[in-house]
Amino acid sequence: MSIHRVLITGAAGNLGRLMRPRLARPDRVLRLLDLAPLEPAAPGEQVELVTGSLNDPDLMAAACVDVEAIIHLGGISREDDWARILEVNIDGTRTVLEAARIAGVPKVVLASSNHAVGYRRIGEAGPGGLPGESTPRPDTYYGVSKAALEALGSLYHERFGIDVSCLRIGSCFDEPADVRQLSLWMSPDDCARLLEACLATEEPGYRVLWGVSANTRAVVSLREAEAIGYRSLDDAERFADRVPPGALPEHIGGAFLETPLGQANPI
Numbered sequence: 001m002s003i004h005r006v007l008i009t010g011a012a013g014n015l016g017r018l019m020r021p022r023l024a025r026p027d028r029v030l031r032l033l034d035l036a037p038l039e040p041a042a043p044g045e046q047v048e049l050v051t052g053s054l055n056d057p058d059l060m061a062a063a064c065v066d067v068e069a070i071i072h073l074g075g076i077s078r079e080d081d082w083a084r085i086l087e088v089n090i091d092g093t094r095t096v097l098e099a100a101r102i103a104g105v106p107k108v109v110l111a112s113s114n115h116a117v118g119y120r121r122i123g124e125a126g127p128g129g130l131p132g133e134s135t136p137r138p139d140t141y142y143g144v145s146k147a148a149l150e151a152l153g154s155l156y157h158e159r160f161g162i163d164v165s166c167l168r169i170g171s172c173f174d175e176p177a178d179v180r181q182l183s184l185w186m187s188p189d190d191c192a193r194l195l196e197a198c199l200a201t202e203e204p205g206y207r208v209l210w211g212v213s214a215n216t217r218a219v220v221s222l223r224e225a226e227a228i229g230y231r232s233l234d235d236a237e238r239f240a241d242r243v244p245p246g247a248l249p250e251h252i253g254g255a256f257l258e259t260p261l262g263q264a265n266p267i
């Protein structure tokens with residue numbers, strides 16, 4: 001299925017900026033939404049820019065007009081004050097899903113996080129790695145908000161038939177920064193491949209998928225992502241000699257487990 005117009009929330013953020021050129025297609029318009037300023041359209045680039053908050057139902061209603069899929073990246077991407085997490089990540093995700101329902105948008109991809117299961121022990125599921133569907137064990141209020149995002153996605157699929165994919169993203173940056181990320185890294189190119197696989201699913205469903213590359217030191221399973229056609233072409237191992245020496249943490253969430261609850265952290 002070719003998707004003509006895709007709304008991306010949080011498009012001015014790290015992932016949004018990485019995905020913008022990678023999701024561009026001649027037959028596709030990217031509608032980019034963020035509170036923060038967005039780069040103006042480059043010559044020939046098919047983008048529409050929306051500045052405002054995903055917490056604003058009227059803005060979201062207008063942003064969903066003529067949209068065939070939403071990629072919801074917007075929100076707080078690390079530990080923070082509970083009231084902010086609640087407002088932006090939990091209430092905000094409900095606002096996005098409500099806007100999708102009212103506008104009849106059939107497909108939504110939600111950016112979840114490894115921190116929804118941050119307290120899961122590395123290796124607890126055996127050699128196949130931790131499955132995508134493992135029940136949440138959040139490591140922070142942030143992780144709780146991602147578990148809530150997944151639950152909201154499930155509700156909106158079951159009630160309204162929206163196709164919802166929740167991506168438990170490991171660490172998506174240009175390069176892995178430490179030993180933990182040698183296991184949990186997802187290359188930006190692989191992230192785009194995974195998003196394309198989510199956009200291409202034909203049967204409406206609900207799924208929780210790991211968003212990682214096919215890393216030599218994998219600790220989570222790609223089974224669910226591969227079931228919808230994702231094929232990773234990257235492996236963090238090629239950066240292994242560039243990351244500082246260190247040990248793999250005991251838990252998936254790594255340093256987030258030491259973050260004081262409710263305190264903004266710089267990780």
Ligand code: NAI
Binds near residue numbers: 054
């Ligand atoms: P980021 O913090 O760089 O970007 C988030 C964007 O959301 C920012 O541009 C911000 O202005 C925007 N935003 C915040 N509140 C908003 C609001 N009320 N209305 C509209 N826009 C708002 O985060 P990043 O790295 O781009 O992550 C994107 C998503 O993926 C986040 O939901 C994050 O939790 C999730 N994620 C990212 C990972 C990564 O490795 N980059 C790993 C796991 C999850």
Ligand code: 15L
Binds near residue numbers: 171267
């Ligand atoms: C996340 O959920 C964050 O959004 C990202 O900034 C990284 O900290 C990532 O997890 C990680 O665990 O490396």
